[in-house]
Amino acid sequence: MIPTDEAGIVAAIQHAAGPLAIQGHGSKLAMLRPVQAAATLSTAGLTGVTFYSPNELVISARAGTTIAELAMVVAKNGQHLIAEPPELGALLGSDQPGTIGGAVAANLSGPRRVAWGAMRDHVMGLRAVNGRGEILRAGGRVLKNVTGLDVCKLLSGSHGTLAVITEVTLKVLPAPERRATLVLKGQPPAHAVAALSAALGSPYAVSGAAWLPADLAALVPSLSWLGGNVTLARLEDFAPSVAYRSERLRAELAEFGAVEMLDDAASAVLWTDIGNVSPLVHAPGAIWKISVRPSQGAGIVAAMQAIGATCMLDWGGGLVWVSGPATAAAHHAVEAATRAAGGVWTVMRAPDPWRSAVAVIPPGPPAMAAIGARVKAAFDPRGILNPGRMVAGA
Amino acid sequence: MIEQPEPLHDVLARRDSIVAGLRRLLPESGVIAEPLRLKPYETDGLSAYRQTPMAVVLPETTEQVAAIMAFCSSEGVRVVPRGAGTSLSGGALPMEDAVVVGLMRMNRILDIDYADRCAVVQAGVTNIGITQAVSARQFFYAPDPSSQLACMIGGNVNMNSGGAHCLRYGVTANNLLGLKIVTVDGQIVDIGGAHLDAAGLDWLGLLTGSEGQLAIVTEVTVRILRSPEGARAMLAAFKSNEIAGACVDSIISSGIIPVALEFMDRPAIHACEAFAHAGYPLDAEAMLIIEVEGSVAEQDDLLGRISAICARHDPISLKVAESAEQSAAIWKGRKGAFGAVGRISPDYLCMDGTIPTSQLPAVLRRIGEMSASYGLQVANIFHAGDGNLHPLIMFDANDPSSFHKAEAFGADILKLCVEVGGCLTGEHGVGVEKRDLMGVQFTEIELDQQRRLKSAFDPGWLLNANKVFPLTAALRAA
Ligand SMILES: Cc1cc2nc3c(=O)[nH]c(=O)nc-3n(C[C@H](O)[C@H](O)[C@H](O)COP(=O)(O)OP(=O)(O)OC[C@H]3O[C@@H](n4cnc5c(N)ncnc54)[C@H](O)[C@@H]3O)c2cc1C
Ligand SMILES: Cc1cc2nc3c(=O)[nH]c(=O)nc-3n(C[C@H](O)[C@H](O)[C@H](O)COP(=O)(O)OP(=O)(O)OC[C@H]3O[C@@H](n4cnc5c(N)ncnc54)[C@H](O)[C@@H]3O)c2cc1C
Numbered sequence: 001m002i003p004t005d006e007a008g009i010v011a012a013i014q015h016a017a018g019p020l021a022i023q024g025h026g027s028k029l030a031m032l033r034p035v036q037a038a039a040t041l042s043t044a045g046l047t048g049v050t051f052y053s054p055n056e057l058v059i060s061a062r063a064g065t066t067i068a069e070l071a072m073v074v075a076k077n078g079q080h081l082i083a084e085p086p087e088l089g090a091l092l093g094s095d096q097p098g099t100i101g102g103a104v105a106a107n108l109s110g111p112r113r114v115a116w117g118a119m120r121d122h123v124m125g126l127r128a129v130n131g132r133g134e135i136l137r138a139g140g141r142v143l144k145n146v147t148g149l150d151v152c153k154l155l156s157g158s159h160g161t162l163a164v165i166t167e168v169t170l171k172v173l174p175a176p177e178r179r180a181t182l183v184l185k186g187q188p189p190a191h192a193v194a195a196l197s198a199a200l201g202s203p204y205a206v207s208g209a210a211w212l213p214a215d216l217a218a219l220v221p222s223l224s225w226l227g228g229n230v231t232l233a234r235l236e237d238f239a240p241s242v243a244y245r246s247e248r249l250r251a252e253l254a255e256f257g258a259v260e261m262l263d264d265a266a267s268a269v270l271w272t273d274i275g276n277v278s279p280l281v282h283a284p285g286a287i288w289k290i291s292v293r294p295s296q297g298a299g300i301v302a303a304m305q306a307i308g309a310t311c312m313l314d315w316g317g318g319l320v321w322v323s324g325p326a327t328a329a330a331h332h333a334v335e336a337a338t339r340a341a342g343g344v345w346t347v348m349r350a351p352d353p354w355r356s357a358v359a360v361i362p363p364g365p366p367a368m369a370a371i372g373a374r375v376k377a378a379f380d381p382r383g384i385l386n387p388g389r390m391v392a393g394a
Numbered sequence: 395m396i397e398q399p400e401p402l403h404d405v406l407a408r409r410d411s412i413v414a415g416l417r418r419l420l421p422e423s424g425v426i427a428e429p430l431r432l433k434p435y436e437t438d439g440l441s442a443y444r445q446t447p448m449a450v451v452l453p454e455t456t457e458q459v460a461a462i463m464a465f466c467s468s469e470g471v472r473v474v475p476r477g478a479g480t481s482l483s484g485g486a487l488p489m490e491d492a493v494v495v496g497l498m499r500m501n502r503i504l505d506i507d508y509a510d511r512c513a514v515v516q517a518g519v520t521n522i523g524i525t526q527a528v529s530a531r532q533f534f535y536a537p538d539p540s541s542q543l544a545c546m547i548g549g550n551v552n553m554n555s556g557g558a559h560c561l562r563y564g565v566t567a568n569n570l571l572g573l574k575i576v577t578v579d580g581q582i583v584d585i586g587g588a589h590l591d592a593a594g595l596d597w598l599g600l601l602t603g604s605e606g607q608l609a610i611v612t613e614v615t616v617r618i619l620r621s622p623e624g625a626r627a628m629l630a631a632f633k634s635n636e637i638a639g640a641c642v643d644s645i646i647s648s649g650i651i652p653v654a655l656e657f658m659d660r661p662a663i664h665a666c667e668a669f670a671h672a673g674y675p676l677d678a679e680a681m682l683i684i685e686v687e688g689s690v691a692e693q694d695d696l697l698g699r700i701s702a703i704c705a706r707h708d709p710i711s712l713k714v715a716e717s718a719e720q721s722a723a724i725w726k727g728r729k730g731a732f733g734a735v736g737r738i739s740p741d742y743l744c745m746d747g748t749i750p751t752s753q754l755p756a757v758l759r760r761i762g763e764m765s766a767s768y769g770l771q772v773a774n775i776f777h778a779g780d781g782n783l784h785p786l787i788m789f790d791a792n793d794p795s796s797f798h799k800a801e802a803f804g805a806d807i808l809k810l811c812v813e814v815g816g817c818l819t820g821e822h823g824v825g826v827e828k829r830d831l832m833g834v835q836f837t838e839i840e841l842d843q844q845r846r847l848k849s850a851f852d853p854g855w856l857l858n859a860n861k862v863f864p865l866t867a868a869l870r871a872a
Contacts, residue, residue, distance in 0.1 A: 055643040056751050056781070078649060113590060120599060121568045134839045142748040143780035144565065144820035146554045146603045147828075147835055148862065149844045153567070153599025157592075174649035197509045203532070203623045238649075241692050293510045293588035318510075318590050344593040361593035367581040372595060374850035379843070390594055 004045040006127065006135065006166045012041050013164065013384070014133035022160030022386045024064055024099030027089035028106055030349045032159060032360045035386050043101050046166055049073055051141065058124060058141050060169040063101025070100050070170075080175040083119040084110025086275040091287060092349050101165045107157030110275030111208040111234065114200065114315040120156035122171040128155055128163035131380025141169050154375075160386040162379035176236035180246045181262035181270060182253060183223075184231040187211070189298035192231040193317035195256040197294060199233040200316045202252055204245040208234030208271050209316035216279035216312050222266040231256075234271055279312060283323035286350040288334050292343030294318040303337035326350050331358050338362070361390055396443045396484065396826050399860050401491040405471055406448070412469055413449050416493065419461045424499075426450040435494050438479040438486040439541070440827055442743075442797060447474065447488030454499045456574060456582055456612040463610060464580025466493055472856050473578075475606040477518065477549030480541040482744050483825025485553060485605055489860050495610060497548045503527050504613065512571055512588050514615050517548025521555075524616060533618045536563035539821070540729065548611045554603030556821035558728075561779035562653040562687075563619070565821065567602040572615035575601065578852045588615060600847075605823050606858040608851040622687035625653065627721040628697055628714040630704040631678035635659060636755040638680035641707040642778045643751070645684070648703055650696060654685040656728055657778035659758060662735075662786075663727075665773050669734030672727035675711050682778065683728055685721070731775050732786075739771065739788030741797075745804050747811030748820035751781045760810055761785055768803045770796070782820035783811065809834050824862045832864055 001012045013020070019037035023029065025044050046062035049070070053059075054077040061070055067085050074080060085103035089096050098108075104126065109118040125139030138151035155163055184195055192211040199206045210232045217223040217230045233249065235242050250259045262270060273279070280287060290300055297317025304311050309324030324330040331347070331354075338345045339362070347360040364372065372391075376383070387393075405412065413427045426432060427449040437444045448471075453459045466473050472492040479486045488494050500516035503523070507513065508531055515524055521542040524535040538557030539545055545555070551573065556565040563569070572586030586598045601608055632638040638657060645652065658666065658674075658681045667674040674681060682704075686696040697714050704712055715721040727734070735742050749757050758774060765772045771788045785807055789800035808818045808828065812835050818828050832841060845863060848855070 053750065053752065055647045057646065058750075107591070107596065109591070117564060117568045118591060120596060121564065130843065134843070136840050136843055137836075138840075140815070140817050142750055142816045142820070144556055144560070144748045144777070144782045145817040146565075146821055146823055147818045148824065148832065148841075149607065149847050150554070150567070150600055150603050151844065151847070153596050153602070154847075156599070157596045162595075173651060174646075177649065194509075197511075201508060201511060201533075201620050203620050205622075238695065240695050241688060244689060244691060291589040291591040291593070293507075293512070295507075295510050315590055342587055343589045344591070346593050364594055365583045367577055367583045368585075368597060371577070371850055374853075375595065375847060378846035378850050 001039065002042045002045040006046065006129065009041065009043070009129045009164050009166055010133050010135065013129055013131065016384050019384050019387045022164055024102035025096035027094040027096040027098045028092055028102055029094065030092040032347060032390055033355055033388050033392065034352050035389050037387070041164065043099065043164065043166065050167060054079060057143065057172050058169060059172055060141065060167060061100055062167050063165045064099050066097040067100055067103055068097055074172050075175065078175055079172045082112065082116050082122045082171065082173050084112045084275050085119055086110045086277070088276065090281045091277045100168055104156050104168050105158065105160050105165055111210060111271050111314055114209055114318065115205065115207040120153055123152050123156050123168060124171050125169035126152055126155060126165050127167040128165045130163040131382055131385045136163060139169065143171055159389050161376065161389050162385065164385065178239040178242040179234060179236050179264045179267035180242050181267040182233045182246060182249055183226060183260040183262060184253060184257045185226055185260065186228040187231045187257065188229065189301040189313065191256060192229070192313070193294060193298045195231050195253055196233065196316040198252060199249060202249060204235060204249050205237065206233050207236045208232065208274070210274050211313040211317070212279060213310065213312070216310065219279045220270065220273050222262060222270040226260065232270070234267060274314060277321050280321055280323045283310065285324055286326040286330065287348040288322040289346045289348050290320040290322060290334065290338050290343055292318060292320065292338065292341045296341035296343065300337050300341055303333065307333045326354060328354070328358065335359070363391070397865055398445060398489055399865060401489065402470065402472065405491045409448055412471055415465055415469065416449060416451055416462065419465060420451055420453060420458055424452045424454070435476065435479070435488060435496070438484060439482045440484040440487070440825070442791065443484050443487050443826060445488045445490060447492050447494045448490065450494040450496055452496045452499045456576065459495065459576045459610055459612050460580045460582050462495060463576050463578060467579045467854065467856060470854065472859055474858055475552070475610050477546035478520070478544045480545045480549065481553065481825055482746065482822045483819065483827040485823050485825035485861060487826050487860065497546065497612070500612060507588070508533065510588055511618055512615055513618050514613060515547055516613055517611050518546050521545050521547060521550055528618050532621045534621050535616055535618055536569050537566045540732070547614045547616065551602055551611050551614055552604060552606050553821070553823045556782065558654045558656060558777065561655055561777070562651060567599060569617045570598060570602060570614065571617055573598060573601060573611050574613035575609040575611055577609050578856055586615065605825065605862050607848050607862055608857065623689045624693060625685055625687045625721065626693045626697065626715050627683055627685040627724045628700065628712065629724050630682045630684065630712050631675040631710040632680045632707060633710060635680045635758045637707050638682055639754040641682065641704055644703045644707065645700055646779065648699065650699060652684045652700070652779065653687050654683065655777070655779035656683040657776035658728065659774040661771060662731065662773035662775050665734040665738050666727035666731050669737055670727040670730045672723055674727055678710050683724055728775070735773055735786045735788065741789050741791040743787045743789070743800050743804050745783065745785045745787065745807050746819050746822040747808045747816055748780070748782045749811050749814050749816035751778065753814040757783070757810060757814060761807055764803055764806055768799050770800055770803055781816065805831060826861055829862060830864050
């Protein structure tokens with residue numbers, strides 16, 4: 001079902017005879033667990049910007065609006081989507097563009113997350129339909145709002161398991177006048193993370209901090225000429241600030257090695273590629289995303305190399321993208337390494353039977369499992385919205 | 395007096411055995427039940443409302459909190475969590491039959507990790523205490539409520555507090571990584587950690603701003619940030635609220651996001667100037683304090699751009715600080731605003747609605763009209779970049795009719811905020827103060843959804859049952 005308005009979503013849920021698979025364009029179907037549902041309910045028919053006030057830094061759009069369209073609309077006013085929601089379709093084997101509803105429902109953030117917060121941090125408000133077929137508004141259209149329980153944050157990242165998001169209102173910011181990227185060559189992961197930690201701990205407002213091994217860097221046009229592993233730090237601001245800060249940061253990073261610079265145009269393309277995880281798009285096998293404290297990132301890379309997997313780091317080492325064999329043994333290695341590092345994993349791409357069988361995200365503490373089941377029932381008492389998407393049987 | 399839920403009479407009847415039970419869980423000094431010693435806990439920053447609790451407990455460890463919660467839930471005793479008690483919405487107001495769980499003895503900083511830019515602190519650490527602990531290494535904890543000397547991180551988490559610098563750095567919710575909580579039945583649970591993204595539902599986001607409705611927070615993992623090289627303020631005065639509002643629009647649409655952008659109207663300017671002698675222009679109708687960060691050259695660049703924008707809005711005066719001392723002088727009046735209004739009128743209500751910034755001139759005009767018709771003075775101080783309004787309504791507490799008028803005036807302002815597309819509270823929380831206005835912002839369906847959410851965490855409605863939700867309905871759902 002692809003209703004063209006919110007009333008259609010309400011009707012679809014009210015009349016649903018059984019479970020519904022909830023999706024936008026389905027660009028992220030490969031992640032998490034496959035949903036066993038006879039019917040699919042898509043928000044792809046709910047499109048268009050419904051409100052935009054550039055001076056108030058606020059934009060609203062129906063859930064099926066593509067990220068690309070939204071980014072274009074705000075770019076016309078010199079603004080950008082703060083969390084840089086990535087376009088993961090290619091990585092996840094889909095030719096579909098991501099929707100903004102999907103980006104919010106999956107709480108997916110790009111490289112700027114490390115400095116400016118996650119997708120969910122910029123969701124000012126949303127409209128959604130819960131599993132009872134009731135329309136809910138959460139948050140609003142103002143930047144500061146603490147009225148009542150924060151249903152907005154709860155629904156962001158809930159992967160369609162509590163309610164179908166029909167419209168989102170986002171905070172946007174002026175896009176930077178200038179970008180630059182500082183590049184260190186040849187660093188092994190541990191040195192790279194130390195350098196990125198120094199960069200992120202500097203007063204220069206670094207807004208991207210990534211590491212790619214040589215074989216992945218070779219796949220990125222703006223990096224291939226460098227050769228070897230690359231460690232990357234991005235600056236974004238007014239031109240005089242970027243000029244000043246890049247010189248200062250270059251001096252601070254000198255102890256880690258020679259520093260190259262990428263200009264504005266190269267930086268723009270590069271960080272889109274990193275956010276979209278482009279270097280791993282053609283990698284065979286499974287893809288995992290691991291979130292750890294940054295200093296643990298290098299250890300994860302080492303553990304993954306031991307099982308023949310390839311990694312790239314974002315968020316200063318705190319986000320590890322892993323490409324490895326689609327085997328249960330590889331998954332268990334991911335689990336073990338992540339647990340030891342005190343982080344969390346998410347299965348992003350894997351064969352269906354396989355991802356039904358494993359824990360695609362870590363099981364939470366038992367107390368939260370019980371509360372989580374009650375929260376699910378509080379929104380979706382019949383259990384019809386994306387059952388089993390995150391956890392088997394829930 | 396604010397209406398309270400009907401006390402649980404069986405609990406009141408078992409008072410002595412409940413207090414004795416609590417004493418078995420905590421050291422001698424950790425349980426307070428003598429009427430005189432309960433006095434300091436009977437109110438919070440909204441001191442017009444008072445209620446002595448049944449008892450106060452002051453745990454020192456998460457395990458003690460867990461034992462208290464297990465005991466209270468098995469005994470069916472209501473609980474009111476409390477940090478420093480600076481809530482301006484009556485968030486920490488006790489109930490007659492409730493045990494207040496005060497977190498102030500849990501005031502240790504447990505871990506600071508500069509490489510990973512985070513710190514783990516107990517819930518009773520003050521907001522400023524975090525920044526002080528990391529400032530020697532030029533780090534800071536960003537959200538800076540003006541109560542930061544007193545208020546505690548557990549309270550900040552539960553109110554999702556903001557500050558003057560949240561236009562750049564976000565509010566509490568945007569600066570948290572993890573929590574240790576105790577559920578209503580006494581289970582200890584870790585939420586999030588030192589990593590950025592959680593998997594599964596966003597419990598951290600839901601618990602933030604939950605006003606003590608869902609769980610007790612005992613530890614908080616916060617992000618700490620490297621301080622900027624420097625910061626400097628400027629002051630711009632205008633002939634009308636409209637012009638100042640248009641100037642705010644021009645600044646934002648120029649692509650500059652100042653770290654702070656504060657707005658004061660004429661009564662606020664006069665009150666603050668009389669108090670602080672900060673050199674504010676008394677002939678102005680509206681004034682902006684604008685702060686930028688960076689190296690001296692970057693500050694010069696940004697302040698130059700902003701001055702040029704202000705100059706296009708026919709300013710009465712523009713004053714760019716040339717030193718840290720001059721910046722401090724500009725901030726002095728704003729920071730002393732509460733004290734300043736307190737000098738004109740010992741009693742005032744601090745309101746906290748948020749409006750779309752485009753509505754600013756219209757809303758200030760309506761507030762002025764209401765002020766005249768209620769016969770009560772009001773001073774407006776406002777986080778202009780994000781639309782968070784702080785009208786200070788002055789009244790005379792010795793005159794009950796004056797207080798009731800002030801409350802009605804405040805309610806009218808908040809309804810206006812919702813009417814123009816804003817919300818009831820930007821940072822102070824609903825508490826008891828705005829509980830009965832929730833229906834103005836939310837439909838009954840939306841409120842029921844939130845109540846079911848609370849019930850999922852707190853099936854017996856033992857946590858802060860007198861707050862957030864309109865009373866009758868709260869009891870109905872309980
Ligand atoms: C002079 C003054 C200026 C202020 N300025 C600002 C400002 O600029 N910005 C702003 O946002 N606020 C401001 N406030 C309001 C207030 O300081 C904040 O709401 C603050 O976060 C409250 O912290 P607290 O420790 O005093 O909490 P309390 O007032 O004790 O409690 C606040 C709420 O949180 C609950 N709670 C407290 N601790 C816990 C815990 N550990 N676990 C579960 N629930 C808990 C309480 O039950 C209550 O509902 C100001 C207040 C004053 C008096
Ligand atoms: C229970 C309770 C007890 C209190 N007790 C006291 C008390 O004993 N004494 C007292 O003075 N007050 C007290 N207060 C009031 C409250 O703490 C005041 O907000 C505080 O006193 C302000 O003092 P300050 O000027 O030193 O503020 P500061 O702590 O210096 O700062 C206040 C605000 O201004 C911001 N700020 C600081 N420097 C800058 C800058 N350069 N640029 C921009 N912004 C800046 C801070 O981040 C903060 O938001 C109490 C409040 C409560 C609720």
